[in-house]
Amino acid sequence: MARMKFLCDADRCIECNACVTACKNEHEVPWGINRRRVVTIADGKPGERSVSMACMHCTDAPCAAVCPVNCFYTTADGVVLHSKDLCIGCGYCFYACPFGAPQYPKVGNFGSRGKMDKCTYCAGGPEADGSKEEYEKYGANRLAEGKLPLCAEMCSTKSLLAGDGEIIAQIYKERVLKRGYGSGAWGWKTAYRETIES
Amino acid sequence: MSSFARFIRPAIGAWALLLLIMAAPVPSPAQQVNPTASSVNERQLLQEMDRIQGRVSIPDQRSSVLMQPAGREWREFRNVALLWIGAVAILGMLAVLVIFYLTRGMVRLESGRSGRTIVRFNAFERFAHWMTATCFIVLAISGLNITFGRPLLLPLMGFDAFSEWSQWAKFAHNYLSFPFTIGVVLIFLMWIGGNIPNKVDLEWVKRGGGLFGHDHPPARRFNAGQKGIYWIVVIGGGLVAATGYQLMFPFYLTGIEGMQIAQIIHAVVAVLFIAAMLAHIYIGTIGMEGAFEAMGSGEVDVNWAREHHSLWLDQELAGSSPNDSQPRPRQAASAAE
Numbered sequence: 001m002a003r004m005k006f007l008c009d010a011d012r013c014i015e016c017n018a019c020v021t022a023c024k025n026e027h028e029v030p031w032g033i034n035r036r037r038v039v040t041i042a043d044g045k046p047g048e049r050s051v052s053m054a055c056m057h058c059t060d061a062p063c064a065a066v067c068p069v070n071c072f073y074t075t076a077d078g079v080v081l082h083s084k085d086l087c088i089g090c091g092y093c094f095y096a097c098p099f100g101a102p103q104y105p106k107v108g109n110f111g112s113r114g115k116m117d118k119c120t121y122c123a124g125g126p127e128a129d130g131s132k133e134e135y136e137k138y139g140a141n142r143l144a145e146g147k148l149p150l151c152a153e154m155c156s157t158k159s160l161l162a163g164d165g166e167i168i169a170q171i172y173k174e175r176v177l178k179r180g181y182g183s184g185a186w187g188w189k190t191a192y193r194e195t196i197e198s
Numbered sequence: 199m200s201s202f203a204r205f206i207r208p209a210i211g212a213w214a215l216l217l218l219i220m221a222a223p224v225p226s227p228a229q230q231v232n233p234t235a236s237s238v239n240e241r242q243l244l245q246e247m248d249r250i251q252g253r254v255s256i257p258d259q260r261s262s263v264l265m266q267p268a269g270r271e272w273r274e275f276r277n278v279a280l281l282w283i284g285a286v287a288i289l290g291m292l293a294v295l296v297i298f299y300l301t302r303g304m305v306r307l308e309s310g311r312s313g314r315t316i317v318r319f320n321a322f323e324r325f326a327h328w329m330t331a332t333c334f335i336v337l338a339i340s341g342l343n344i345t346f347g348r349p350l351l352l353p354l355m356g357f358d359a360f361s362e363w364s365q366w367a368k369f370a371h372n373y374l375s376f377p378f379t380i381g382v383v384l385i386f387l388m389w390i391g392g393n394i395p396n397k398v399d400l401e402w403v404k405r406g407g408g409l410f411g412h413d414h415p416p417a418r419r420f421n422a423g424q425k426g427i428y429w430i431v432v433i434g435g436g437l438v439a440a441t442g443y444q445l446m447f448p449f450y451l452t453g454i455e456g457m458q459i460a461q462i463i464h465a466v467v468a469v470l471f472i473a474a475m476l477a478h479i480y481i482g483t484i485g486m487e488g489a490f491e492a493m494g495s496g497e498v499d500v501n502w503a504r505e506h507h508s509l510w511l512d513q514e515l516a517g518s519s520p521n522d523s524q525p526r527p528r529q530a531a532s533a534a535e
Contacts, residue, residue: 011237017255034256039264041243041252047236051252053264062273068344069361070352086361088368090344091448092276095458096269100261113448183237190267 002164003078004121004143005192006152007172008052010183012159015040015050019151019160023054026122026150027139033103035119036151049183052151052160055080055101055119056191063093063102077143078165079121084137089113098190121162122149169196240265249455260449272458276465280345284469291473295480298409305486307502308412315497316514323388324496330381330431333374338472340367345465375442382435385428392419393428398509408506419510427478434471438464 015038023029023036036054057080064072064080071086072093082093091113093102107114124141127134134141142150152162161168169185173196176182185196243250249266319327343351343364352360399422402408405415407423415421420428441464444451452460482489488502503511 015255020256032258034258034261037254037256037258037261039250039252039254039262041238041250041264043253047238049238051264062269066273066276068348069364070348070357071361083357086357088361088365090368091445091457092344092461094448095454095461096273096276098265098267098269100263100266100454181237184240186240187265189240190265 003166004057004163005078005165005168005188006054006056006121006149007161007168007185007188007196009159009161009172009175010049010051010186011179011181012157013038013050013052014157014159016156019052019155022150022154023119026142027120029139030105030117033105033117035101035103035117051186052155053099053187054151055097055121056099056187057119057121058098058191059193062096062098066092066096068092073126075123077121077123079123079143081120081123081125081138082116082118083126084115084117085126087115089115099187119149122147165192172196260453263454266454268455268458272461275462276345280462280465280469281349283466284342284345287469287473288476291476295477295485299480299484302410304484305409307487307499308414308505309501311488311499312501314500315491315495316500316503316511317496318492318498318503319496321496324493326381326384326388327493329377330385330435333378333381334475336370336374337378338468338475340371341465341468342472343367345469372446375439375446378435379439382431382439385435386432389420389428393425395422395425398422399425414505414508416508417506417510418513419507421507423481427474430471430474434467434474437467438471441467 017038020034020036020038024034027035029035036052038050038052040048040050042048057078059078061072061074061080063082064070064074067082068090069086069088071084072080072082074080089104091104093116094100094104101118102116103118104113104116120138120141122140122142124130124134124144125138127137129141129144140150142148147153149162152160155161161171172182172185176196189195240250244265244267248268250264251262252264254262344367347360347364351363355363398416398418402415402417402422405413407421408414441460444460445457445464448457482493486506488499489506491502492498500511503514
């Protein structure tokens with residue numbers, strides 16, 4: 001089985017936010033929640049880079065480790081998913097996550113935390129693949145249809161890569177070799193305990 | 199003529215500049231400007247700040263934090279350290295209480311019951327106490343569930359039942375925090391007068407509070423042990439309330455680092471608070487004869503008061519207490535009417 005990962009080639013990202021929009025539209029993500037976002041670092045200064053970031057589907061995921069009700073699970077593809085039926089909206093995964101991925105609709109007590117929502121790698125949730133319930137809770141399940149996450153598929157500069165970690169790492173390495181520079185695979189050290197040496 | 203010169207001069211200048219550039223040696227690929235030479239670098243940014251923050255164009259400005267690996271230390275605390283602190287504090291306190299009960303037994307009323315009682319806590323004081331106490335028990339159980347539920351209860355209850363119970367426990371934890379906080383404030387205001395440490399406490403502590411042997415060191419309305427419990431409730435309760443509300447209303451006060459710290463303070467203070475309250479519950483029930491009545495009916499036996507709060511009883515009997523509306527001891531029979 002492939003180990004699915006995200007890789008954002010920050011030297012290509014033009015901060016068009018198409019990944020953000022595509023994600024919101026594909027999954028009908030609730031108002032106020034962004035499963036993916038583009039962060040521009042050193043904005044307007046020399047060396048500025050933009051990075052598209054969502055849940056990185058970590059190895060030994062911190063969210064899963066700290067969840068008090070154990071609602072997370074990792075699929076055979078290495079995608080970290082969770083059950084909104086089990087989630088109690090305590091906020092612990094959010095404290096543990098290095099990437100700020102978990103978010104909560106403001107429907108809980110005192111308008112605080114409802115059931116957690118995060119990037120599913122377009123892989124839905126525990127419900128039957130492609131079912132109506134799955135769509136309503138988690139959004140589309142493109143992986144079950146043999147498609148990759150939409151954010152990466154429609155990235156205009158092919159900055160955001162999704163797919164088997166080894167393959168996308170290889171693509172990135174070749175790019176860096178050819179153009180002679182690369183600002184690194186953002187988040188990989190934190191998420192997967194590895195970096196792509198260029 | 200002059201207009202023509204104005205037009206031609208920059209053109210000539212541009213041609214001259216172009217020739218100059220053409221004359222310069224063409225840079226080889228190796229000498230090309232490296233666009234990444236000054237680009238922001240993940241490792242460097244993380245070393246500088248321990249987090250990477252930038253700018254986002256979406257309305258949710260909190261999402262501008264790109265990376266924050268500090269969650270790793272928090273995870274270590276939550277999954278390892280807190281389990282140990284909690285288990286040692288609570289099980290340790292239980293063990294101490296069991297050993298104490300088995301060796302010392304219940305602290306008896308040595309002079310027996312006199313049959314006469316004196317008001318120790320009025321109805322409002324008891325209401326405030328029990329409101330805080332019942333909230334505390336629910337908060338403690340639902341709070342311990344968040345830390346110890348997954349290893350202890352989840353295997354027994356199964357995913358669905360445990361999640362359902364935890365959801366209700368969370369609701370209870372959130373809602374009951376309000377009466378609990380009000381209770382802590384009431385306790386603080388109600389009993390602050392009797393809980394300022396003074397010289398009598400030194401003597402009381404020196405004599406071990408009469409816990410061992412048959413000693414009865416003098417005490418006013420609250421002895422040093424009770425003062426300790428009072429300050430644990432006021433300070434501990436204040437801390438858990440402050441940090442708890444910070445967690446309940448995320449991002450109103452602090453970002454994620456603040457919430458991690460708040461959770462650590464909340465959890466550590468809470469388990470120590472629970473351990474202290476176990477001792478308080480013990481001494482108020484099976485630990486001491488005649489003690490529960492103080493918070494039960496609100497009236498204690500005069501002999502109990504003489505043994506445990508001699509200075510307070512003298513004061514009450516002298517009728518010099520300005521705070522108590524019913525300072526006079528009365529017959530148990532008349533009180534029962």
